[in-house]
Amino acid sequence: MIFAGIDIGSTITKVVIKQEEEIRAIIIQPTGAEHRRLAHEVIKKALNNADVTFDQIDFIVATGYGRINVPFADAQVSEITCHMRGVSWLFPNVRTVIDIGGQDCKGIKVVNGKIRNFIMNDKCAAGTGRFLEVISETLGLKLEDIGEISLRSNDPAGISKTCTIFAEQEILLRLSEGVSIEDILAGLHKALAGRIYSMVGKIKIEKDVVITGGGAKNIGLCKYLEKRIGFSMLTPPEPLITGALGASIIAQEMVTKAGEEKLAHIKKERKLEAVTFFDEAD
Incomplete structure (x- = not known):
């Protein structure tokens, strides 16, 4: 199964696409003024890099200051929680x-x-x-x-x-x-x-x-x-993505907790929202 985490921060936006325990794609770019258009742009780049389609993503979690402006996200989670989960996965x-x-x-x-x-x-x-x-x-x-x-x-x-x-x-x-x-x-x-x-x-x-x-x-x-x-600190291989990574991890857990029927409904609703938005953005 494939999961995505998108972290729209105040200055930098990050996306992680994860398949089980493997990170398939990472996108890092400046955050612009139009968060909804930005969300469309970065997810398309991430999908292209991961060589997957939008329909193949099982669950998407958004985090960061701009998380409410990701129209195709299945859930929004605070950046504190996502950072902690991403760091804990690495360390x-x-x-x-x-x-x-x-x-x-x-x-x-x-x-x-x-x-x-x-x-x-x-x-x-x-x-x-x-x-x-x-x-x-x-x-x-x-x-x-x-x-x-x-x-x-x-x-x-x-x-x-x-x-x-x-x-x-x-x-x-x-x-x-x-x-x-x-x-x-x-x-x-x-x-x-x-x-x-x-x-x-x-x-x-x-x-x-x-x-x-x-x-x-x-x-x-x-x-x-x-x-x-008084002692040394640890640094992730890419210290900017821990929030987006944590969001993708939480997405995976949400899929596990959701039943097949509920998951199918979520993906259907997301697809309808995304089709409309992607058409407008393009």
Whole structure:
């Protein structure tokens, strides 16, 4: 049987098509303004990559900020639950998940594959991918380079502000004082790691710790966060897809729980909705 998970996040959209225990296709692309059209676009790409038809998908679960805008989804599940399930599938012994996304940062406490507690910062850009994006733009650097550059520092600058606006001002001040970009970036990553650590620490950080989201691809942030935590973290092969992966896993479980008659009805209703929507989108 074949299952799909689609995660429409604030900045990045991900799709995973899974057949039993095998991942058949992964799609990752920026989230646009028109979520419904985006959902149509990414599922078509995923189906093409997996070499399956829409009718062959047995169940589809949507998650993320835009989950209600996936007209052909059979169910919607919160991103907290989906991230936990995706990470647990990859790392069965996970106890703490730190997810650093584009617009929010989450900490999830996991016990025996279930959510025990969670904490989330979605009111401020500090501790998110957006913060690092703004800082890289201020310094005229590529976002994917700033983590590595920060590790070249031998004397991280003291950065007291993690609010995006005030951090920009402090960076300009440090540059005017002749502080190197390496030291400024090291100070910023150190300060950011401290903020994330303080937030996630409220739910008690325990091994195994898995870091996900775009922040997991920033080697500087990971290194400074590990220094604060006191031990190393685990990183998925592709840290952006854990929410979509978890959604596909939940889709598989929902099929198992549903009877054949109910499943046939679900697929029929989904097909009617999808045909109308796909025609409009094309």
